[in-house]
Amino acid sequence: MSERERSGGFDLTRRSVLQTAGAAAVATSLGGCLSGGDDPAAESDIAEETAYGNCWMCHHACGQQLTVRDGTAVDITGVDEHPRGSAGPGTDGTLCPKGQSELEKLYDPDRITQPYIREDGDLREADWDEAFEYAARRLEEFDEEHGAETFLDATSWSTTNVHSYFWGNLYGTPERIGRGRHVCFGGPHLSGNLMGLGTNMRFVDYQHSDYIIAWGRNVFESFAGQWEPKGVLEALDDGATLVVVDPQHTPTAQKADHWLPIEPRTDGALALAMGHVIVEEELYDEAFVEEQTHGFDAYREAVDDKTPEWAEDVTGIDAGLIREIAIGFAEAAPAAGIAAWTGVGQYAESQKASQNIFALHGLVGNIDRPGGFRMWQGPPLQPNPFEERGIDLPTNAAEETPALRKYDEYDEYPFRHTTGIGHTVVPEMVDNGHIMGMVNHYDNPLTDGSTQAWLEAIEQMDLVITIDAYWNELTRNADIVFPEAIQLEKDTLIDYAPSWSAYEDRTWLTASRAVHEPMGECKSGYEIYRGLAEELGWGEYFPWEDEAEYSDDLLANVDYTFDEIADQNFVLLDEFEYEQWEDGGFPTATGKFQFDLDEEGGYAQSAEELGIDTAPEWIPPGTWGEEPDDEYPLHFYDTRSVFFSFGADQPLEHLQEQYARKHDLENTEYRGNYLVINPRDAEERGIETGDMVTVEARAGEADDEAMAYVSERTRPGFVTAEFGFGTGNSHEEGMNTMTVHDMQHDPVSSQVDRHLAAEVRKNGGD
Ligand code: SF4
16 A cells, blocks of 8 residues: 555555536646645644745746744745745736646655665665765766766756766766756757747746747747746736637647647648748838848748648638738737747757747847847856866866767767767667766656666666655666755755846846755755765765755855845846847847858758758658558647646646546546547547547557547547656556657757657556
8 A cells, every 4th residue: 555545545456536516627638827835723723833845846947935833844835026936026026827826736645755775776765975885986987987978967957057066076977967958949949040039938928928829839838937828817917919829729829819620740832921921911020131130031931832732731720810920920020929939849850840930030020129028148157166166177077078979879969069978868779878877856857768778777877866845756767865855945046057037138037045954865856966976976066064064155156145145035136128229239140130041060961861942941740750550540749737747746646636626527536647549539439538548559559558648639530648657657557659669859959859749548457
């Protein structure tokens, strides 16, 4: 019996599902704008304290205000006027369902709260001294036998620079995978960077916008901090037009002036057709194009024959509507913006699709202008806090050539010119002996490449260390498990240069102190690395007593100390202007916004190897991804909801309940994800909501099963499942595309392809 069952949880062996009468799906999804937490002892006379936290249930760091009663955190809500959690001055701070569930996470009895080391094939509990000593010895042996350069550093969004200093600068591994670039938005990340928009500039200056296109972006469900949906709602109140490009009728699509139910993976065609109309109608910003861009002639040629009528055949969107949207967007510019991120970033042709979309920004000249595509600025943190202590930090990783660029075995991967390794190539690198061990921080890379291939790769590795709060397939198979405190148990300055926010012209910082003692034997990340460093003889590189002291050195260029920021949770810093390109140009090879990437050497090499253009171009679906056929007739996609980000939040009860409610279900027992299937496809297969189903794809049949949810929310011919499930967490069941994946990716950006061709069948008798 699991700890959850012992604690009055659920019977995991029997599945049942009750359909509720119209549970409010939209209300649930907009629960992001609610505050949370019950207050059962509100009438009591026990002294209460107010404390602050910062949410890391996703990496947007909304401020958290906590009520602590007698040492126990009993209530959690947002921080008013917080840059990420509110709509700005004079507005309430709120938390989304994930943020609301952080108290449950804090007190979750199933967290990892003890170090573990593997002995005689099994993990056993260890104390910290033993765990540090064992890890240091294994790391030294690994370096002697395989070389530290074959040790992979797998990071998450909650990974701080201290982690990178340890593994990169000190241990010396150049091999790194992380979230974002190859997991969520590989194409937009690469295209945005090369075209001059930066890698981190995803969001519209919503509050000043007259025309917002949410392109594959469900801003009312999968927001980037609470400020995002609030900014869109403010714009709508002020009369802005909202266009949603999305195959699914999401809560955002339900609020849109125009919903474009596009044929999946045809975003690039729609963007080219819009560009065709804007050029043909001479609605583009001639001065901006002339003075600030590179490659317009190639762009004009690329869109010349891409008429709305051509695009209607490809995208399924009416040509007249394409023309109307293109004209509306261009006429509203520069106060018009496109939010495109994960929705257009997770299939095999996503780099070129996002290049086609981002070209529209250059065309209408909305870049870094009010209401357009904002080039957000982060605070001026000290990039090298070691300087403040007179410490010369080694650069061991910088002296190594990553295997992807060093060995001929990887010549078939054009993305080696443009990015580091992607999740899908790691198992092959293990097979080749170029990766022999890894450290994983607070993530589960098995959700971002073929789960089976990753499991086999982990089996082959000589040393696997993980630092996490929850059990999953990786932590269960590790040699050493370090339990890291969660956000509410440690002092934290959010140090990853936060930028986009409700304050469109101010940089800002947010920080919080530990609200609660770490559970069990948990330590903060800083304490873990300092302990391990001391054991390895690197103690001199950890001179700071604690995170607060370390943060003060990061703040050397700012007029605030850690304590001063943590006292009020956030501070606003310097103002920054619009049109920042006026002075400094764009951070590209030509110093201009680039329609054509011909001057970007690495990209040009990749394009040549793939036989594609460096300019915008239509790359049809199936060029690198899969297409359905008679044997596997369904498109199978991963989707994301507001409730889950990665393995660390899927076990939480509050989120599971909200997830069921969103589907109009009262699901009291089944703990996994749903396979959403259209009624037509379900009927053909004899499937009803609540049936357990198995998915088959070319790479094989899923070992795990999912529960069918029959709904018009997915179109005929398409089935979807939630990202991240089915990977060994103690409460998860179910599967997603990674369970039956065959290592497909975008060859330019290495983004894992979360689309497959598949067949679904009802399981017998359950
Ligand atoms: S959007 Fe939600 S999960 Fe993300 S930081 Fe804010 S409250 Fe937390």
